[in-house]
Amino acid sequence: MDNAEFKKQAHLMxxxxxxxxxxxxxxxxxxxxxxxxxxxxxPISPPQHGESMARIMNDFCQIVVPGITxxxxxxxxxxxxxxxxxxxxxxxxxxxxxxxxxxxWQTSPAATELETQVLExxxxxxxxxxxxxxxxxxxxxxxxxxxxxxxRESATAHRTNQYGLKTVSPLTLYCSAEAxxxxxxxxxxxxxxxxxxxxIPVDSxxxxxxxxxxxxxxxxIAAGCRPFCVVATLGTTSTSGFDPLVPIGDLxxxxxLWLHVDAAWAGSAxxxxxxxWMINGISKADSIVINPHKWLLTNFDCTAHFVRHPEELVKxxxxxxxxxxxxxxQLVTDYRDWGIPLGRRFRALKLWFVLRYYGIEGxxxxxxxxxxxxxxxxxxxxxxxxxQLLVPPTLTLLCFRYRPTGNVSEQTLNSINQQLIESxxxxxxxxxTHTRIQDQFCLRFAIGAQRTERxxxxxxxxxxxxxxxxLPL
Amino acid sequence: MDNAEFKKQAHLMxxxxxxxxxxxxxxxxxxxxxxxxxxxxxPISPPQHGESMARIMNDFCQIVVPGITxxxxxxxxxxxxxxxxxxxxxxxxxxxxxxxxxxxWQTSPAATELETQVLExxxxxxxxxxxxxxxxxxxxxxxxxxxxxxxRESATAHRTNQYGLKTVSPLTLYCSAEAxxxxxxxxxxxxxxxxxxxxIPVDSxxxxxxxxxxxxxxxxIAAGCRPFCVVATLGTTSTSGFDPLVPIGDLxxxxxLWLHVDAAWAGSAxxxxxxxWMINGISKADSIVINPHKWLLTNFDCTAHFVRHPEELVKxxxxxxxxxxxxxxQLVTDYRDWGIPLGRRFRALKLWFVLRYYGIEGxxxxxxxxxxxxxxxxxxxxxxxxxQLLVPPTLTLLCFRYRPTGNVSEQTLNSINQQLIESxxxxxxxxxTHTRIQDQFCLRFAIGAQRTERxxxxxxxxxxxxxxxxLPL
Numbered sequence: 001m002d003n004a005e006f007k008k009q010a011h012l013m014x015x016x017x018x019x020x021x022x023x024x025x026x027x028x029x030x031x032x033x034x035x036x037x038x039x040x041x042x043p044i045s046p047p048q049h050g051e052s053m054a055r056i057m058n059d060f061c062q063i064v065v066p067g068i069t070x071x072x073x074x075x076x077x078x079x080x081x082x083x084x085x086x087x088x089x090x091x092x093x094x095x096x097x098x099x100x101x102x103x104x105w106q107t108s109p110a111a112t113e114l115e116t117q118v119l120e121x122x123x124x125x126x127x128x129x130x131x132x133x134x135x136x137x138x139x140x141x142x143x144x145x146x147x148x149x150x151x152r153e154s155a156t157a158h159r160t161n162q163y164g165l166k167t168v169s170p171l172t173l174y175c176s177a178e179a180x181x182x183x184x185x186x187x188x189x190x191x192x193x194x195x196x197x198x199x200i201p202v203d204s205x206x207x208x209x210x211x212x213x214x215x216x217x218x219x220x221i222a223a224g225c226r227p228f229c230v231v232a233t234l235g236t237t238s239t240s241g242f243d244p245l246v247p248i249g250d251l252x253x254x255x256x257l258w259l260h261v262d263a264a265w266a267g268s269a270x271x272x273x274x275x276x277w278m279i280n281g282i283s284k285a286d287s288i289v290i291n292p293h294k295w296l297l298t299n300f301d302c303t304a305h306f307v308r309h310p311e312e313l314v315k316x317x318x319x320x321x322x323x324x325x326x327x328x329x330q331l332v333t334d335y336r337d338w339g340i341p342l343g344r345r346f347r348a349l350k351l352w353f354v355l356r357y358y359g360i361e362g363x364x365x366x367x368x369x370x371x372x373x374x375x376x377x378x379x380x381x382x383x384x385x386x387x388q389l390l391v392p393p394t395l396t397l398l399c400f401r402y403r404p405t406g407n408v409s410e411q412t413l414n415s416i417n418q419q420l421i422e423s424x425x426x427x428x429x430x431x432x433t434h435t436r437i438q439d440q441f442c443l444r445f446a447i448g449a450q451r452t453e454r455x456x457x458x459x460x461x462x463x464x465x466x467x468x469x470x471l472p473l
Numbered sequence: 474m475d476n477a478e479f480k481k482q483a484h485l486m487x488x489x490x491x492x493x494x495x496x497x498x499x500x501x502x503x504x505x506x507x508x509x510x511x512x513x514x515x516p517i518s519p520p521q522h523g524e525s526m527a528r529i530m531n532d533f534c535q536i537v538v539p540g541i542t543x544x545x546x547x548x549x550x551x552x553x554x555x556x557x558x559x560x561x562x563x564x565x566x567x568x569x570x571x572x573x574x575x576x577x578w579q580t581s582p583a584a585t586e587l588e589t590q591v592l593e594x595x596x597x598x599x600x601x602x603x604x605x606x607x608x609x610x611x612x613x614x615x616x617x618x619x620x621x622x623x624x625r626e627s628a629t630a631h632r633t634n635q636y637g638l639k640t641v642s643p644l645t646l647y648c649s650a651e652a653x654x655x656x657x658x659x660x661x662x663x664x665x666x667x668x669x670x671x672x673i674p675v676d677s678x679x680x681x682x683x684x685x686x687x688x689x690x691x692x693x694i695a696a697g698c699r700p701f702c703v704v705a706t707l708g709t710t711s712t713s714g715f716d717p718l719v720p721i722g723d724l725x726x727x728x729x730l731w732l733h734v735d736a737a738w739a740g741s742a743x744x745x746x747x748x749x750w751m752i753n754g755i756s757k758a759d760s761i762v763i764n765p766h767k768w769l770l771t772n773f774d775c776t777a778h779f780v781r782h783p784e785e786l787v788k789x790x791x792x793x794x795x796x797x798x799x800x801x802x803q804l805v806t807d808y809r810d811w812g813i814p815l816g817r818r819f820r821a822l823k824l825w826f827v828l829r830y831y832g833i834e835g836x837x838x839x840x841x842x843x844x845x846x847x848x849x850x851x852x853x854x855x856x857x858x859x860x861q862l863l864v865p866p867t868l869t870l871l872c873f874r875y876r877p878t879g880n881v882s883e884q885t886l887n888s889i890n891q892q893l894i895e896s897x898x899x900x901x902x903x904x905x906t907h908t909r910i911q912d913q914f915c916l917r918f919a920i921g922a923q924r925t926e927r928x929x930x931x932x933x934x935x936x937x938x939x940x941x942x943x944l945p946l
Contacts, residue, residue, distance in 0.1 A: 001558075001559035001560065001830070003491055003494055003495045005559070006491060006494065006559040006562075006563075007487065007488070007490075007491035009559070009563055010487040010490060010491065010562070010563060010566065011484060011487050013487075013563050013566045013567060014480060014483040014484050014486075014487055014566075015480070016567070017480075017483060017566065017567065017570040018476055018477075018479060018480035018483065020570055020571070021476055021479065021570065022476045030579070031579075031581065031582050031583065033582050033583075035578065035582070035801055035804040035805045036586070036804075037582070037586075038582055038583045038586035038587065039586045039589065039590055042586075042587065042590045044590075044593065045594060045597055046594040046595075046597065046598055046828045046829070046832070046833055047828070047829055047832045047833070048832055048833050048834060049832045049833075049834055049835075050829070050830055050831050050832035050834065050835045051829045051830060051832065053560065053563070053830065055829075056560070056825075056826055056829050056830060060567070060822075063583070064583045064587065064822070065583070066583070067581070067582045067583025067584075067586065068571055068573055068581050068582075068583050068584070069573060069579065069580050069581045069582070070571070070573075071571070071572050071573050071574060071580075072570075072571065072572055078580075079574070079580070079796075082572055082573075082574045082816070083572070084569060084570065084571070084572030085474075086474035086478075086479040086482070087474065087526065087529070088569075089479075089483070089569045089570055089572075090479075090482055090483060090486050090526070092565065092566075092569035093483065093486045093487075093490060093565075093566055093569065094486060094489070094490065094533070096557060096561075096562045096565035096566065096569070096772055097490040097493055097494065097545075097557065097562055098493070098541055098543070098544070098545065098557070099544050099545055099555055099556070099557030099562075099772055099773060100541055100542060100543075100544050100555075101544060101552070101555045101773055105508065106503070106542065107542050107544075107551075107552070108504065108540070108541050108542045109504045109506050109508070109510070109511055109540045109541075109542070110504065110506075110511045110536070110537045110538070110539070110540025110541050111540075111541070113509070113510075113511035113512045113515070113540065114511065114515065114537065116512065117512055117515045117517075120517065121518060121519040122519075124518055124519065125519055138611060138814050138816075139814035139815060139816045140815075141813055141814045141815045141816075142813055142814055145662075145813060149662055152664070160664050160666065161661045161666070161667060162666055162667050162668055163666040163668050163669075164638060164643060164644075164664060164665050164666025164668065164669055165637060165638035165639055165664040165666075166638055166639050166641075166643060166666075167666075168639075170637060170639060171637075180794075181792040181793075181794040181797070181815070182792075182815060184792050185790065185792045185813075188634045188789065188790070188792075189618075189622055189662070189663070189789075189790075189813065190662070190663070190664055191625070191633050191637060191638040191663055191664035191665070192637050192664070193633065193634070193635055193636040193637025193638075193639075193640075194634060194635050195635055195636050195637065196636075196637055237794075237796055238794070238795065238796050293816075299569055299572055300572060300574055300816055300818060301814070301816060301818055316661065316662075317658065317661070317662075319654040319655075319657050319658045319661075320654075321653075321654040321710075321711070322711065322907075322908050322909045323552075323710055323711050323906060323907070323908045323917065324654070327895065328508055331508040331509075332508045340614060340615055340618060340658070340662065340813070341611050341612035341614045341615055341774070342612060342613075342614045342654070342655060343555070343611075343612045343614075343766075343773055343774060345773060345774055349533075349537070352529075353529055355519045355520070356519070356520055356523070356524045356528075356529050357474070357523055357524060357526065357529060358523050359519070359520045359521055359522040359523035359524065360519055360520070360521050360522075361521060361522055361523065362522075362523045422800065433796060434795075434796070435795050435796045436795045444796065
């Protein structure tokens with residue numbers, strides 16, 4: 001494809017892109033396809049001869065788009081949002097064209113230096129302490145894995161790196177019962193053993209109970225284990241719980257434990273000072289993860305990973321073969337030593353575009369609007385006798401269930417709510433996911449897509465009520 | 474930014490993108506900036522108020538672009554290529570706009586089913602055995618980590634997942650002395666201990682010596698270790714060595730070892746049948762990694778990771794919290810269980826666009842042209858008395874050094890060649906990296922950028938000769 005043809009095709013793409021975003025509300029939120037439906041439309045072998053872009057685009061529109069779940073749809077309330085804002089999309093276009101691999105400073109100095117600066121902007125935007133330095137990882141799962149690795153190596157003086165885990169006491173790790181599954185996944189990958197992961201019970205607000213954490217640590221020490229890390233969560237995925245950092249941080253300092261803070265979703269709210277109550281005690285954290293690719297208008301993937309002692313991360317991850325040595329390594333940052341992949345995309349550009357285009361003001365407004373919408377929805381739910389609000393919105397996540405009046409068993413309630421969510425998602429009008437709270441199956445409603453306005457939340461709530469009340473009991 | 478404004482801005486981006494690619498040869502290949510030069514031009518804090526796209530784009534052009542190393546430049550011969558072909562860029566534009574998170578089938582069925590099908594296309598394109606199934610990972614480093622994790626768990630019947638590595642015999646792993654640094658990195662992360670990684674010497678062609686592998690395995694068994702995995706490399710990063718899969722595979726079968734094959738760079742050549750000699754014996758491989766984001770015209774990041782027993786990968790990586798359960802999980806593939814991150818970008822689309830736009834024929838032509846250019850360059854180097862070809866091009870990687878006639882010490886030769894490469898890279902006309910072969914510092918020349926034609930290789934060679942011969946001895 002020569003440059004003239006590329007230019008022509010790229011302009012056609014832009015027309016499609018603008019049209020897609022303009023008319024996104026006309027599409028069902030969740031793809032209304034059955035397993036195997038897309039596969040059946042794709043040939044089993046690649047074509048021998050090249051095909052025209054017109055033909056490829058036609059198939060993209062006919063086969064692929066109907067199978068897409070539309071994360072940018074204003075009625076997307078599932079999981080957490082993954083915003084692709086216009087300035088972020090524009091940056092991704094530029095990055096895709098230049099295609100630099102940002103593993104070393106030398107392989108694109110601007111990518112490295114912009115990453116350092118933009119993460120410093122983020123640190124300031126979030127009101128995080130001076131001295132924390134940031135790096136962009138692909139996801140929170142990876143950032144948590146890297147933090148736990150650094151914690152493991154720090155606790156064993158890098159002995160496991162050299163001789164393996166066999167040579168050290170069992171390393172024990174602590175998180176709340178509501179912590180994200182990425183913690184358990186990291187424990188498996190790192191060879192620590194799921195058996196050595198302690199799940200600390202939460203209180204009625206879904207926050208880790210520090211007294212029980214203390215007991216668990218002491219029990220493990222008495223049993224000859226080596227506690228090495230606590231993962232505290234700010235905004236749990238299922239229930240929006242906020243672990244109390246002050247007492248947890250004190251215990252970590254006392255027992256020399258690495259404190260990793262997972263604020264993947266809720267952290268974006270820190271842009272507005274009124275939500276910084278959640279980081280009271282953050283000065284004792286060794287690492288923090290926040291996902292701008294969720295609520296902060298930046299295209300997935302873009303995870304901000306802040307660490308207090310980057311040298312611990314680098315020491316745990318650095319490998320130095322001859323072909324990767326450069327002449328000025330003492331003067332620059334080579335981010336490949338800060339994560340698992342060697343090659344890295346140029347992710348800082350979209351974050352720079354977003355922060356500049358919206359400014360601190362624009363970001364704060366975006367956050368505040370959604371928190372307000374969630375509060376309003378919470379009030380609406382509480383006003384209805386046949387709905388039960390299990391998790392009121394601290395920020396923008398609510399969990400609730402339909403509980404028709406009368407004597408209905410818990411088992412029936414679970415089954416009704418399961419029907420309700422399937423019916424809602426099948427309708428294409430709205431997309432929600434579910435969770436279970438003490439065995440109660442409930443709807444999980446997460447606000448945060450950039451296009452979501454009051455009308456969308458109101459419409460969703462009307463649909464939920466109507467659908468619930470029309471279900472056969 | 475409303476839709477009209479987005480459309481206008483995106484069309485402006487396309488003009489910039491087309492212009493960038495049209496005039497890329499006018500730019501220095503490696504960014505001619507000093508450490509800190511970009512940083513100095515970026516404010517220390519994010520702006521309070523939003524800024525215009527015109528202003529942001531202006532800074533992008535003035536500050537960022539001069540600090541970019543141009544991987545799409547036809548005179549980029551460093552590391553390995555990272556091609557961003559036009560159809561691949563077009564696909565990335567669409568993906569950035571839709572921004573789906575492809576962790577579960579349900580979160581975008583088309584992304585999952587297209588990934589499965591396109592990886593099957595790739596398997597066929599590469600002539601890999603039926604029964605291998607593919608998944609897209611971000612990089613080869615991550616794919617290798619996941620393979621080694623699955624190997625570790627498979628060897629210990631998932632005991633380490635549960636109880637930690639302390640409960641098992643020391644697990645030993647084998648790769649050639651020329652294997653990629655990602656193997657050592659994975660060993661560190663997985664807690665196996667660098668001490669348990671055996672580096673097997675290579676022969677004069679930089680291929681692992683299977684007799685020495687056999688000896689090492691036997692020695693470890695006798696010492697009470699548990700050999701569990703061999704990593705064989707097809708196309709080593711430094712020296713283009715190809716480990717012999719037949720004898721290595723036999724040893725793996727005999728001792729029940731996981732065979733992971735790293736063909737990250739060279740694997741793309743498998744698209745042309747005449748290069749399939751390298752996979753003689755591949756039927757014994759348990760996993761294979763090939764990077765379409767290197768030589769196969771697909772934007773970084775896109776690593777094809779093939780596994781024989783995906784259930785081993787899934788068992789090692791799967792975590793099932795309530796909020797990620799969906800109703801049809803028995804019928805579909807949820808790729809989040811095949812890798813480290815939970816969230817995943819929609820990477821299959823660009824691969825689909827590339828394979829369809831170029832077809833098998835187009836891909837083969839692209840590979841063959843570069844191999845021919847490398848062979849021609851090898852001949853030119855051999856024809857010069859004052860140059861020494863240390864690694865002739867099996868595919869498209871050559872290593873050579875300037876060796877002026879007369880009695881020059883090895884130390885002086887190293888210093889001269891170091892000067893040579895710095896001088897070349899500083900010129901901006903060409904970008905090469907180096908390696909060391911038995912302590913000999915040499916230039917490493919990797920062909921494979923889509924825009925590289927005969928004239929660029931010839932011009933680079935002329936510049937190298939001229940620069941070398943003008944160096945003060």
